[in-house]
Amino acid sequence: MADQGNKRCFGEYRCPTCHRTWMSGNSWPNMGQECTKCHINVLAHKQTPLERPDGLDKSDLSKHHPQDLCEKCKQLGRYCGRVRR
Template sequence: MRSVVFAVLRTARTSAILSYRSVRSKAMPPKAGLTPYQGKSRCFGEFKCPVCNRKWQSANSWANMGQKCENCKGDFVYPYKQTQLLKPDEDHINRNKDHPQDKCQKCRQLGRPCNGGSWR
């Protein structure tokens, strides 16, 4: 009887751990490198929220730093793709658009805008 109860508890616990791991893996990348890019400079990142599937791009993406989704405002979302920034005349970045520092993990860590602009 005791081994049967232990087996049931163990199975339930294992299922809970496996379901937690599958949810965690969708929301957070593995710890080795939280982002594809591991350099020290700013880069271009592509993001997809695992909760609401909202996609966005940012020219203010950094290694191992995330941004919060504007829809969910939940945990930080890490970029699934990062590429080197192009020269200003080669990119399609809207420089008049504000960078939402309140949703940027790098800005929060620095205590100032990560892109060198003014704090908003």
């Protein structure tokens, strides 16, 4: 996994127990997300910087970010996508 510092990035996840896969635009280095099936914390197996080439890679604001499954949200006590710099 590439080092992304402490910036939010795009992460790809695969649960080692049930092999469920998912992706998230709210992925953080060394922070996991809980598998909805197995309820274990899973670290991203791949992370890449968030990029917005020509404005085509916009966040889907209608898509819910499950804060109860996100280690960063739990640590902050709020939505992780609005981290102050």
